[in-house]
Amino acid sequence: MKFWIIAAALLAAATSASAQTAPRLDDIKLPQGFKIEVFAESRAARSIAVAPPLNAVFISNRSRGTVSIAIDTDRNGKADQVKIIGENLTSPNGVAWRDGWLYVGEQTRVWRTPARDVNAIDLSKRETVLDGLPDKGHHGWRYLALDPKNRLYVAVGSPCNVCEPQGIEGTIVRVDNAKPVVVAKGIRNSVGIDFHPKSGTMYFTDNGVDMMGDNSPPDELNKLSREGEDFGFPSFGGGTDKTKEYGAKAKPDMTPPVGRFGAHVAALGLHFYRGAMFPEDYRTDAFVAQHGSWNRSQPDGYRVMRVKMDGEGNVKGMEPFAEGWLQDGHAWGRPVDVSELPDGSLLVSDDTAGQVYRISYAK
Numbered sequence: 001m002k003f004w005i006i007a008a009a010l011l012a013a014a015t016s017a018s019a020q021t022a023p024r025l026d027d028i029k030l031p032q033g034f035k036i037e038v039f040a041e042s043r044a045a046r047s048i049a050v051a052p053p054l055n056a057v058f059i060s061n062r063s064r065g066t067v068s069i070a071i072d073t074d075r076n077g078k079a080d081q082v083k084i085i086g087e088n089l090t091s092p093n094g095v096a097w098r099d100g101w102l103y104v105g106e107q108t109r110v111w112r113t114p115a116r117d118v119n120a121i122d123l124s125k126r127e128t129v130l131d132g133l134p135d136k137g138h139h140g141w142r143y144l145a146l147d148p149k150n151r152l153y154v155a156v157g158s159p160c161n162v163c164e165p166q167g168i169e170g171t172i173v174r175v176d177n178a179k180p181v182v183v184a185k186g187i188r189n190s191v192g193i194d195f196h197p198k199s200g201t202m203y204f205t206d207n208g209v210d211m212m213g214d215n216s217p218p219d220e221l222n223k224l225s226r227e228g229e230d231f232g233f234p235s236f237g238g239g240t241d242k243t244k245e246y247g248a249k250a251k252p253d254m255t256p257p258v259g260r261f262g263a264h265v266a267a268l269g270l271h272f273y274r275g276a277m278f279p280e281d282y283r284t285d286a287f288v289a290q291h292g293s294w295n296r297s298q299p300d301g302y303r304v305m306r307v308k309m310d311g312e313g314n315v316k317g318m319e320p321f322a323e324g325w326l327q328d329g330h331a332w333g334r335p336v337d338v339s340e341l342p343d344g345s346l347l348v349s350d351d352t353a354g355q356v357y358r359i360s361y362a363k
Contacts, residue, residue: 021332023353027324030359033279036322039358040070040079045336045349047143047269048356051097052342054118058102059349059356062093062141067104070356071118077345077358085121091137093191094144094154103152105142108133110154110175130175134159134167145193148200154180155190155204162188162209162234162243170233172204172224184222186230186254188238192270192337196313197284203313205267205288206231206257208238214296217241219267221259221288221307221315229255238263259315265301266291269337275344278361285309287321289335289348302326304335304348322348322359 028036042059045068049058055075059068059082067086070079086092086104094105102115104126110133113126129152133142139157146152151174158170165171170187173180184204192205202224208217217238222231235250237243239260242250261267269289273282285308292301303323308316325333333353340346346359 021353023350023355023357024324024327024332025357027327027332028322029320029324030322033363034322034359034361036357036359037077038355039072039077039347040082040356041354042068042070042082042349042356043354044351045354045356046093046141046351047095047337048339048347048349049095049097049102050339050341050347051102051115054115056118057339057341057347057356058095058097058115060092060095060104062091063351065089065092067092067095069118069121075343077341077343077360079356086123091141093141096144096146096152098146098150103129103144103146105144105154107137107140107142108135110142110144110152128178130154130173130178130180133180134169136169139189141191143191143193145195147195147202151175153183153193153202155187155193156180157189158187158233161211162237162245164234164246172202181227183227184224184229184231186232186235188233190222191268192288194270194272194286197272197274198311199313201225201313203258203270203272203286205270206233206238207266207268208241208263209234209243210264210295212237212241212243213263214298215263218257218260218263219265219290220257221261221267221270221286222255223258223313225255231255231257259307259318261288261290261305261318262300264293264296266293267301267305269335269339269349271338271340271346273340273346275340275342277344278346282306284311284313287338287346289338291334291336292326292331299326299329299331302331302334304338325350
């Protein structure tokens with residue numbers, strides 16, 4: 001019991017909005033030619049959604065119950081203004097923008113509101129897109145993504161460390177006429193979804209079960225090859241590592257991950273690189289934000305990983321891209337989400353330092 005109390009205290013401390021610290025960008029290591037700068041300050045910054053026609057980036061601030069907008073009027077790579085546009089929301093995590101609409105995922109619902117003018121975003125005009133999601137706080141933050149056909153996807157986490165999900169818990173759903181259609185199941189907690197730039201195939205991260213040891217199970221990068229695929233939870237805690245609670249019930253048709261990260265690194269935001277600023281060999285590679293472990297004897301994660309892929313989306317390897325938020329066993333920042341500005345530079349949110357960073361490249 002004592003261990004669980006200590007673990008809970010560590011998790012609360014790691015996710016507290018009051019833990020905001022000053023960014024130490026000189027600590028961040030990047031490949032040669034890359035540079036990191038602050039794009040915007042936004043306390044408890046979680047998910048980010050770029051709206052190119054508005055010269056703006058929408059930012060969810062989950063622990064504060066708000067959604068903000070960062071506006072870069074002169075497109076110089078640094079926001080001129082950051083302001084809150086939505087308050088008193090319930091665990092707002094997922095944000096997405098497409099064709100003049102801002103989508104926001106709260107714990108039990110997803111809504112959208114017109115967002116065509118940065119000075120005229122009025123949440124009183126919002127309309128519900130999906131309602132009736134599980135009202136459970138554990139993994140109750142929703143992640144959103146829009147596919148190339150403008151269809152909306154919502155990640156619905158399992159409300160536990162390890163348990164048998166009920167209903168649409170532990171799934172990714174597509175919204176079809178205000179109803180959820182399950183496209184992937186057997187998922188513990190996915191907080192990153194993106195679609196391959198060439199094939200349009202969905203990929204997503206998933207966080208492994210806690211308390212299975214320092215080095216088990218791995219966090220996952222998954223690929224959806226067909227609707228309705230089962231990715232193994234709760235029989236598998238991550239990868240092919242079975243849970244003691246449900247491992248005996250493992251199904252033979254479970255789909256294994258296409259990429260395995262370290263155990264407990266908390267792989268969250270996922271983004272395929274589409275731009276032209278970075279060197280050519282980065283095209284269609286994926287970037288994954290690792291929020292960092294809270295239950296390992298030696299902390300791990302706290303970085304942005306590069307997942308190398310071929311043109312068909314097959315994983316060829318992984319390597320750290322940006323790291324240094326963890327120093328001497330202590331983290332001053334925790335990457336959450338990854339997105340891309342129109343100029344091809346990369347945005348990374350950090351909910352501990354309360355920042356959105358911009359990573360650029362120059363020869």
